[in-house]
Amino acid sequence: MNLLIIIPAFLVTIGVLVTVHEFGHFWVARKLGVKVLRFSIGFGKPLWQRVSNDADRVEYAIAALPFGGYVKMLDERECEEGCEIPAEDLPRAFNRQPLWKRAAIVVAGPVANFLLAIVVYMLVFMIGQDAxxxxxxxxxxxxxxQAGFQPGDRVMAINGVETASWDDMRMLLVEExxxxxxxxxxxxxxxGAQVQRSLDLQGVPMFKDEAGTLDKVGIRPWLPEYDVVVHDIMQDSPAAQAGLQAKDKILGMDGVKPAGGHAFIEYIRAHADQPIAMQVERAGNQLVLNVTPRIDPKTGAGQATIGAKLEAPPRSVLETAYFTESFGPLESLWRGMAKTWQMSVVTLKLMGRMLTGEVDLKNISGPVTIAQFAGLSASIGLTYYLGFLAIVSVSLGVLNLLPIPMLDGGHLLYYLIELVKGSPVSAETEAVGFRVGMAIIGGLMVLALYNDFARLLN
Structure with a gap:
């Protein structure tokens, strides 16, 4: 994929998510009377700085390392030896605030990410996209x-919950x-018959590797049968060497007629380095061509190909399978809230099942994978990129609420302990928690980067 798309899409994604998260902390802190010293997007050496003209003289900065940000508030615990906080500012120090104010400031960051996801999903539903x-x-x-599903079945509901699109069904299946x-x-x-099909997934390793959950179930998108016609041939490809040409109609492969483009591609992928007798129709004549699919390292997926591009399915087929999904403002807002809640619950449950080993740790992704998907979604279209942005925003919000020291959830855990025991946790406890949290976050980052590079190498 073009780096000219990947890099800007990734920077915009990280920039928006970090800015929104930190602005949540910043805005609530200011509204509750806490003095903010610095609002920084990124870490390290500032690339840009500006100081506000108000009495607080807040320093705004964009730093060199974009993987995060922070809001620095006035806090006596962070006052280095020899520094002195003016007496008039002491009531505005973060550490002197009542418990509810501190908790509100901390939780505001993840809440801002959830609100961003709601707004973005709302925009996607209002703009509309092909489904x-x-x-x-x-x-x-x-x-x-085994459950009796037949090609062409249309899923109307799962466990009584209606589903209108393929993406709805996929998420609902995981949720249920x-x-x-x-x-x-x-x-x-x-x-046209209305039937019930009982699907038992007990013992199916739904999340043990990176294969899609629907692949584990054994269902995939279906299109009505249509003729497979070649649109273009890549130079020096197996198709070109076999004599396949544009406008050739594929009648069969080893005597098997493909029901459509998907069936054709699957057959090719299943016969890497195996000669295929391909029956084609060209200008009213029937020919048999021998073509051998090859693994193309450029795909990055290790899949066999013959280097032929197919024509799009006929309009009648597309109208049967696809529709434009869009809604009015209020309906879109409601759906945005429901989608954000659904994604949050599913994300949290999947994180929990990682602890039991049911979800493979290979599913953890890092910045490289995020960058790839940011570029991919941006290249497809605005609504797809916005949907990706919403998913990552939800993930960031859920991750930050985990009770791990260094994260917002870790601070909330300290405040819960303070509420129960009636006094803040000791500085020594916070120091130990910081080291534990640093080890956990560092380990997760190493694992995520390892998974990223393993995907690239594979």
């Missing part, structure tokens, strides 16, 4: 096949699975 209706194709010998592995699907078949 795929939840028609399913079924992999043989999969849990879905985390409650119970026994799921009840309401399905409309191709002949």
């Amino acid at each position: 795929m209706r939840p028609y399913v194709d079924v992999a043989s010998e999969s849990p879905a096949a 699975y985390l409650k119970s592995p026994q799921l009840l699907f309401s399905v409309s078949t191709q002949d």
Whole structure:
């Protein structure tokens, strides 16, 4: 992917998320009368600085390392030896505030991330984007096949909760699975019958590796059958060497007629380095071409290809499978709130199941993966990038609420202890907690970076 897209998209993503998070702390602190000394986006040497003209003389800065930020407030505990805080400023020191004010300032950062996600999701629903209706194709010998799913089934609801699009169904399936592995699907078949299909996912390792959850279930998007026609051929590719040409219609592969572009691609991927007898129709004549799919290292996915681009499905097929999903302002706001809540709960549950080993640690991603997806979503379109931004904002909000020292949730844990025992935790306890938190966060960062580079190498 083009670095000219990846780098700006990543910087905008990190910049927006960090700014919103830190502004939450900043805004609430100022509203509650706490004196703010510095608002910094990034760490390290400042690249840009400005001092406000008001009485507080707040220093605003953008620093060299963009992975985070901070709001520095007046605090006697951070006053170095020899420094002196003016008497008139002491009532505005953070450490002198009542417990509820300190807790409100700390929780404001994650809350700002959740509010950002709500607003962004609201915008996505108002702008509207193409969505795929939840028609399913079924992999043989999969849990879905055992449950009786048939190609062309349309999922109407899971456990009584209606679903309108493919993405809705995917998230709802994960959400309901985390409650119970026994799921009840309401399905409309191709002949219009309304049936129930019981899907038992007990014992299915849904999150043990990076494969998609729907792949584990054995369902994938379905399109009505249509003719597969070649649009273009890449130079020096297996397709070019075999004599395949643009406008060729694919009649069969080893005698098997592809039901559509997806089936054609899957067959190619399943036959790496294996010759395929491809029956094609060209200008009314039928030909048989021998083509051998090869692994293309440029794809980064280790998948076989022949170097042929296919024409888009016919308009009638696209109109059957796709629709534009958009809503009015109030409906979009409600859906934005519901989507943010759903993502927050699912994220928190998946984090919890990492502790039990049910969710593989390979699913933890770092800045490299975030940058890749930022660039990918930005290259597809605005609404896809906004959706990605909302997902990362929710993840940042949930992560910061975990009761780990150094994070906002760690401070809230200290305040809960203070509420119970009637006095703040000791400086020694905070120092030990800081070292523990530093070790946990450092370990997670190392693991995330390792996963990132492992994906790149693979």
